[in-house]
Amino acid sequence: MRNFNFCIYVFIGCCLWACEGGKQENTNKADLPVSELSKSELSDKVKGLIVGSAIGDAMGAPTEMWAREDIQKTYGWVTGLDTMVREVSPEGIWKANLPAGGTTDDTRWKxxxxxxxxxxNSLSLDVDAFSNHIIQTYEAYFNRYKSLKPDQTKDLEETNLKVLWLQEWYKVSLAIKENKLKPYQKAMGKFYGGEMVCAGLLYAPALGLLYPSDPEMAYNQAYNLSIYDLGLAKDISALSAAMTSAALTANGNQNEVLRVLKDIDPEGYFSSRLVGRSSYRVYELALDIVAEAKDSLGTELKPNKTTLIPESSILRAYQLLDQNLQDMPFHAAEIHLQVLTAMLFNDFKFKETMIFLVNYGRDNDTTAAIAGAILGAYHGYAQLPIEMREQVEKVNDELLDINLEKLAEKQINNTLSLYLWPD
Known part of the structure; x- marks a missing residue:
């Protein structure tokens, strides 16, 4: 009888546990936000961002940091993907003589x-976990030295590139892990020479993929993870995530993407004493540049040197951008200005925007990768140039160990698990 009673109690307990577990699961599911996108739309948009950014990166990779005249001398007026006759570098390409479609750190950061x-797997991203993720990635690269011998020069060179890619980030991440202000300040003061670099812009656009139709949430999370940015670069990085978020559900309405530059300001930059919101002034400058450049269409503008630039309006836009250069091509404000100008000038057209940015020069793989991410999310994968997307996917998979399709699928599954979906 005792055994029978015990079994009854166990049976009842298991039933109650199962019911409670079922209630908990239903409660959790009911608490999930509802997406405005269908699952198929999300898949198209996520893949559009991942591959669109890689296309921009690949178009700019052969001439990253080149002067405009040098681009034209070597490649002419760039309208597509091309092979690379440049040196390898930690932040650049990791293999020499890459065929058309190869990418740089802009894609590695995605x-x-x-x-x-x-x-x-959460809508609330942890800052400490992010810095630890970078620490672990760096240390995994560094630990490869232990298995190498002095005569394995090729493997040593490859490992050097990977270690040096994250070395600056590792120093800052260690200070964050210590949770002490002075080490963090010191590390950030020397991060890439203390310049206001576009650190967060390398990864922030992809953060918007977690927050379809919620650009303010995207901004907040990206701002929290902008731990490698200084000053207004934090605002610009966060805005790139907000623009991506808005692009996912914009339905072809450019204003839905652009309005976040004014409407999304949870940190109160517009109320900053004496200065206001610097990132918004950059947007206003982009509008002015586009307006003046469009007015010059059809007029004769004589550059100082022979140029292959096909339209006077493009030349004028380039000249106006030249008047607003920073000391470093990868300064966040300069990057922001060029991206916005290109998107506005080309009416959010994907390929035309890439061509504009790549031929302008400076940090053109990064500007094209950022614009490619936003416009890839805006238009979706199906609207990207077919030959370009296939070539970029092929080269990254076969030569660079980055399977863009699987990468997109990973993000699609992650986002799908965090929302309720209409289909």
Whole structure:
């Protein structure tokens, strides 16, 4: 009888546990936000961002940091993907003589942030976990030295590139891990020479993929993760995530993307004493440049040197951008201005925007990768140039160990798990 009673109690307990578990699961599911996108739309948009950014990166990779005259001398007026006759570098390409479609750190950062978001599997991203993710990635690269011998020069060179890619980030991340202000200030003061670099812009656009139709949430999360940015660069990085978020559900309405530059300001930059919101002044400058450049269409503008630029309006836009250069091509405000100008000038057309940015020069793989991410999310994968997307996917998979399709699928599954979907 005792055994029978015990079994009854166990049976009842299991039933209650199962019912409670079922209630908990239903409650959790009911608490999920409802997406405005269908699952198929999300898949198209996510893949559009991942591949669109890689296309921009690949178009700019052969001439990253080149002067405009040098681009034209070597490649002419760039309208597509091309092979690379440049040196390898930690932030650049990792293999010499890459065929058309190869990419740089701009695509590697998208892979890193997607991996991090998938590990988190949450709409609330943890800053400490992000810095630890970078620490672990760096240390995994560094530990490869232990298995190498002095005569393995090729493997040593490849490992050097990977370690040096994250070395600056590792120093800052260690200070964050210590949770002490002075080490963090010191590390940030020397991060890439203390310049206001576009650090967060390398990964922030992809953060918007977690927050379809919620650009303010995207801004907040990206701002929290902008721990490698200084000053207004934090605002610009966060805005790139907000623009991506808005682009996912814009339905072809450019204003839905552009309005976040004014409407999304949870940190109160517009109320900053004496200065106001510097990132918005950059947007206003982009509008002015586009307006003046469009007015010059059809007029004769004589550059100082022979140029292959096909239209006077493009030449004028370039000249006006030249008047607003920073000391470093990868300054966040300069990057922001060029991206916005190109998108506005080309009416959000994907390929035309890429062509504008790549031929302008400066940090053109980064500007094209950022614009490619936003416009890839805006238009979707199906609207990207077919030959370009296929070539970029092929080269990254076969030569660079970055499978863009699988990367997109990882992010799609992550976002799908965090929302309720209409289909």
């Amino acid at each position: 892979a890193l942030i997607v991996d991090f978001m998938s590990e988190q």
